[in-house]
């Protein structure tokens with residue numbers, strides 16, 4: 063019997079995900095090596111601060127604060143960038159790819175900002191850049207779109223791509239907890255980014271939406287060209303009223319391709335979504351992605367979107383692809399020649415302007431509880447040709463009231479004008495808050 067080839071892996075970063083990769087390779091080593099036909103050895107682990115206490119003890123000889131022991135080491139077959147950020151991580155990824163190395167990453171921020179350059183570097187130098195863990199944690203969404211659904215053109219991809227915010231919204235809904243009190247728990251569970259604004263302001267999920275849009279449509283979309291809003295302003299009242307109206311509030315990524323107009327729309331924002339939709343039932347740290355292809359119809363994938371084990375499952379899946387490649391299997395990624403064909407997907411494709419978005423809206427307006435307020439509000443809405451679909455009022459002890467209304471179909475520009483006009487009214491306190499209502503059939 064021939065000896066199995068030894069595959070040497072270097073980990074850049076040994077935090078939540080890095081330690082998960084180590085633990086899960088150890089836990090399933092026998093089955094994994096049998097399936098891969100190779101031996102896996104993590105021979106280098108690089109951290110920022112070696113004095114930090116860790117769950118996993120790394121042999122001294124393999125442990126350092128020196129990234130060049132991974133990136134510039136000819137013995138390393140697979141570089142795993144699990145440190146995050148777009149500074150040092152970018153330099154190290156560039157360095158590794160320029161040497162034709164295989165890099166596996168979970169770093170969606172880096173791909174979103176520099177993916178075009180990094181994928182090109184990988185192709186030009188004969189290396190590869192794998193990124194399954196960068197979108198939707200343990201859900202194999204990259205492989206699904208790239209390989210399993212390759213027969214399709216994608217009219218609509220939407221879903222929940224951030225585990226932290228879904229966890230927070232779920233606990234706010236179920237337990238009536240405040241935003242801040244659940245954030246600490248999400249942190250302890252290893253869901254939250256080192257820079258937590260990425261999760262709370264929608265940026266992390268927008269990074270993932272940009273990656274999916276590229277994968278499905280061959281076009282890199284700039285983050286500042288799309289709607290990107292987080293969950294910080296959602297209150298328990300919003301969730302309660304939405305529930306009474308038959309909706310849940312979810313932070314949704316929405317990627318729509320209009321093939322006739324050759325237009326792509328990518329957006330990320332909280333939305334009211336009917337409880338009848340499968341995605342509305344995706345709670346806690348779970349992510350859910352609904353993919354509608356012209357051949358397959360609609361396929362929904364649901365799984366843990368963050369956390370150590372789910373994420374390391376995806377990293378190890380990429381390591382497995384890399385191992386097969388190192389043993390001669392064709393690369394499951396786009397080659398230099400395929401790139402031209404792939405780019406045709408995006409030929410002439412333009413990004414739909416943000417303001418063109420049409421839909422229904424939920425508005426929360428804080429008002430002085432006095433005569434004629436509702437009439438005034440409906441007058442302001444009517445000026446923008448917006449009509450009420452529902453109106454709910456909650457009286458507060460201080461003599462003010464919250465009005466929660468939903469509208470019939472309108473557009474972004476009209477809603478923005480309405481909010482500005484309302485906030486200029488004497489009887490309106492502060493700035494009205496709006497949430498889009500998402501209907502996948504619209």
Ligand code: NAP
Pocket residue numbers: 074075076077078079080108109110111112114127143144145146147150168169170171195196199252253254255256367368369370373
């Ligand atoms: P983490 O727990 O903060 O771990 C980051 C690791 O990188 C730490 O070991 C840290 O070293 C090391 N590191 C950071 N900066 C470094 C530097 N300048 N030099 C050397 N080492 C450095 O983060 P994580 O949650 O594992 O996330 C890692 C990556 O996976 C990120 O890109 C994140 O977005 C992505 N991701 C995370 C999840 C999740 O659920 N956590 C899910 C999907 C994707 P020290 O420990 O010494 O500080």
Ligand code: HSE
Pocket residue numbers: 196198199223224225226227253254255261266367368369
């Ligand atoms: N912070 C991210 C989330 C980790 O909560 O979804 C997974 O990408």
